[in-house]
Amino acid sequence: MSICTGLRLPGSRLIETILAFAVIAVGVVFLRIVHGTPPPFGDPRDIGSAAFFPGLIALLVTGLGVVLLLSAWRPAFSVAFESGHTARALVAYVLMVAMVVSLRFLGIWLVTMMAVPLLALCFGERRWYVLLALAVVPPALVIHLFEGVMGVYFPRGVVL
Amino acid sequence: MDIAVLQQGLAMLASPWTFLALSAGLAGGILIGALPGLTATMAVAVLAPFTFFMEATIGIPFLLGIYKGAIYGGSIPAILVNTPGTAAAAATARDGYALTQQGKSRKALELSLYSSVVADFMATLVLIMVAIPLASIAIRFGSPEFALLYLIALTMIATVSGESFLKGLIAAGLGLLVASIGLDPMSGYQRFTFGNTDLLGGVSLIPLLIGMFALSEILMQLTHPPERPSGNRKVVEHGGERLKWAEFWALRPTILRSTSLGTFLGSLPGLGAEIACWIAYGLARGRSREPDKFGKGSLEGLAAAESGNNAVVPAALIPMTVFGIPGDTITAVLIGALMAQGMMPGPLLIQQNPGFLFGLFLVLLVTNVLLLIFGLAAIRWLKQVTRIPSTVLYPCVLLLCVCGAYAVNSSTFDLLILVVGGGLGYVMRRTHFPIAPLIIGLLLGPGFESAVRQSLVFSNGSLAIFWSRPGSLILLILLALVILTMAWRGLVKAGVIRKRSNAHPPKSNNT
Numbered sequence: 001m002s003i004c005t006g007l008r009l010p011g012s013r014l015i016e017t018i019l020a021f022a023v024i025a026v027g028v029v030f031l032r033i034v035h036g037t038p039p040p041f042g043d044p045r046d047i048g049s050a051a052f053f054p055g056l057i058a059l060l061v062t063g064l065g066v067v068l069l070l071s072a073w074r075p076a077f078s079v080a081f082e083s084g085h086t087a088r089a090l091v092a093y094v095l096m097v098a099m100v101v102s103l104r105f106l107g108i109w110l111v112t113m114m115a116v117p118l119l120a121l122c123f124g125e126r127r128w129y130v131l132l133a134l135a136v137v138p139p140a141l142v143i144h145l146f147e148g149v150m151g152v153y154f155p156r157g158v159v160l
Numbered sequence: 161m162d163i164a165v166l167q168q169g170l171a172m173l174a175s176p177w178t179f180l181a182l183s184a185g186l187a188g189g190i191l192i193g194a195l196p197g198l199t200a201t202m203a204v205a206v207l208a209p210f211t212f213f214m215e216a217t218i219g220i221p222f223l224l225g226i227y228k229g230a231i232y233g234g235s236i237p238a239i240l241v242n243t244p245g246t247a248a249a250a251a252t253a254r255d256g257y258a259l260t261q262q263g264k265s266r267k268a269l270e271l272s273l274y275s276s277v278v279a280d281f282m283a284t285l286v287l288i289m290v291a292i293p294l295a296s297i298a299i300r301f302g303s304p305e306f307a308l309l310y311l312i313a314l315t316m317i318a319t320v321s322g323e324s325f326l327k328g329l330i331a332a333g334l335g336l337l338v339a340s341i342g343l344d345p346m347s348g349y350q351r352f353t354f355g356n357t358d359l360l361g362g363v364s365l366i367p368l369l370i371g372m373f374a375l376s377e378i379l380m381q382l383t384h385p386p387e388r389p390s391g392n393r394k395v396v397e398h399g400g401e402r403l404k405w406a407e408f409w410a411l412r413p414t415i416l417r418s419t420s421l422g423t424f425l426g427s428l429p430g431l432g433a434e435i436a437c438w439i440a441y442g443l444a445r446g447r448s449r450e451p452d453k454f455g456k457g458s459l460e461g462l463a464a465a466e467s468g469n470n471a472v473v474p475a476a477l478i479p480m481t482v483f484g485i486p487g488d489t490i491t492a493v494l495i496g497a498l499m500a501q502g503m504m505p506g507p508l509l510i511q512q513n514p515g516f517l518f519g520l521f522l523v524l525l526v527t528n529v530l531l532l533i534f535g536l537a538a539i540r541w542l543k544q545v546t547r548i549p550s551t552v553l554y555p556c557v558l559l560l561c562v563c564g565a566y567a568v569n570s571s572t573f574d575l576l577i578l579v580v581g582g583g584l585g586y587v588m589r590r591t592h593f594p595i596a597p598l599i600i601g602l603l604l605g606p607g608f609e610s611a612v613r614q615s616l617v618f619s620n621g622s623l624a625i626f627w628s629r630p631g632s633l634i635l636l637i638l639l640a641l642v643i644l645t646m647a648w649r650g651l652v653k654a655g656v657i658r659k660r661s662n663a664h665p666p667k668s669n670n671t
Binding site for chain 1: 210213326327329330333334336337340344346347349351352375378379380381382383384385549550551552554555556558559560562563566567570572575576578579582583586590591592593609612613616617621
């Protein structure tokens with residue numbers, strides 16, 4: 001989607017600033033590790049050392065983050081982000097993280113049979129028979145495909 | 161050509177398993193491409209783990225089939241319901257849907273298929289003619305040449321893949337930083353692993369790719385639910401008159417021009433089918449005797465868009481096979497799949513696996529014949545697929561993502577990489593950070609680092625090694641040209657923005 005279309009989100013300048021700080025933070029963290037005492041991967045100024053290249057790139061990323069920060073506060077700042085249903089996406093993301101984290105404990109069957117219909121709910125599906133079918137058919141098909149055909153076995157969990 | 165290479169290539173083509181995998185990939189690709197919201201990159205990324213359990217001669221043709229099928233398949237819903245199945249079919253919808261509204265959907269679908277097949281076939285011939293001679297030059301490249309080549313690729317990708325060059329550069333830098341996690345390619349030191357053995361081999365590429373392309377797409381679909389198709393699906397009848405040979409023959413200059421343009425753009429790193437279709441469409445409109453018809457059902461417009469985007473597919477394989485540099489995000493995934501098969505794309509692939517590469521070229525040619533057959537079947541049967549609701553589709557995609565990411569190494573740590581990649585991809589897409597430079601930075605990182613450090617070690621730290629050799633000097637001039645072009649583009653863009661903001665001064669500083 002073009003930046004000119006869709007609803008513009010207020011505070012685009014603030015978002016760009018936060019992004020710039022995040023980029024600077026990533027660069028600084030890598031720089032801090034590379035220049036730690038004692039240097040963990042060798043002298044960053046030595047071209048033969050393992051620290052040389054990441055040190056150089058981290059410096060570049062930090063510098064570019066500063067440029068991004070400065071450009072966010074230019075008078076001619078023209079970037080605008082679209083608004084959208086961010087809360088729904090966040091709920092779905094939490095669901096994905098929960099699915100991945102709990103896989104080892106709850107096992108593939110329980111996790112997928114819950115996560116698939118829950119994601120369908122996020123997308124607005126409300127018909128119970130569709131949700132039931134989604135809880136049973138896709139997990140059964142996909143898991144059998146991976147385990148039966150490809151020989152990949154998923155965690156069974158400790159609960160069941 | 162060596163007889164053994166020829167035999168190996170023909171054996172690959174003649175294998176029923178290769179043929180079956182190619183057919184399955186092509187049919188699946190058309191199906192996936194026809195589903196609005198499922199992109200070609202997403203399809204290749206999600207299905208790549210399946211190929212790890214196949215031989216390379218079966219798995220890679222399967223992925224190529226998906227790639228080609230999905231790019232073509234995207235045109236079907238674009239023509240029938242004005243909803244491009246993939247971003248590459250966005251230009252197709254303009255004239256394709258207008259033709260459908262005039263009751264000529266069959267003509268539009270046939271023209272789209274024939275233009276795609278012709279463009280794909282011609283671009284494949286260019287790939288075959290160009291790849292091997294270029295690779296014989298690339299074999300002579302040393303570390304300085306490769307370092308400059310990688311730098312050119314990263315600069316070009318950062319320039320063209322997003323709205324902001326600065327953000328493109330940052331994304332490429334972040335990709336290079338992520339690539340430095342794991343064992344140092346030269347000394348074997350553990351870097352940024354924090355004692356985690358799962359990170360010794362670096363960040364798993366395929367789970368990250370699935371997360372960044374597929375999970376982020378699911379989240380984007382939730383954020384911006386797709387609009388209802390503007391056409392009334394019940395009123396628009398599928399059918400009408402067929403394409404006449406004379407009509408298709410009259411379009412040959414447009415198809416040739418768009419194919420040449422698509423081939424050129426596809427061979428440059430970073431420019432994918434989604435950009436090529438619009439440039440080809442614009443060029444065709446500029447050269448047309450009837451530019452007013454564009455957007456209202458012009459056959460020229462439809463042929464230009466379809467031949468432009470399909471020519472990109474084989475052309476994007478040129479930088480991949482010759483230099484090991486991905487032409488677009490899909491070839492980045494293909495490189496990941498090749499590496500998982502123990503093959504190193506680039507001149508080494510031609511040196512070490514010439515039979516496989518020759519077989520792959522033959523497979524690409526055969527794909528066109530199959531695309532014609534499957535495409536004709538799809539025109540007849542696939543319109544129902546566009547009606548599958550996203551409420552059913554995306555939960556199934558999530559399931560495939562999780563199972564596919566786990567299958568790579570049978571590791572739950574890869575699932576963490578998957579969700580981190582998904583979150584990162586979502587944030588990047590919402591904030592206009594291009595994903596392609598990050599992925600390509602991550603892919604090229606180890607090679608780029610080795611090339612830079614080896615060059616500097618050979619020259620005792622002197623940068624002169626980058627201009628003292630004829631090959632590296634040419635590449636350095638090319639890099640300078642890329643940077644100058646990019647700076648010129650930036651200045652022109654800034655001038656346009658300043659003019660606009662002078663004409664419409666902003667009311668508030670925050671928006």
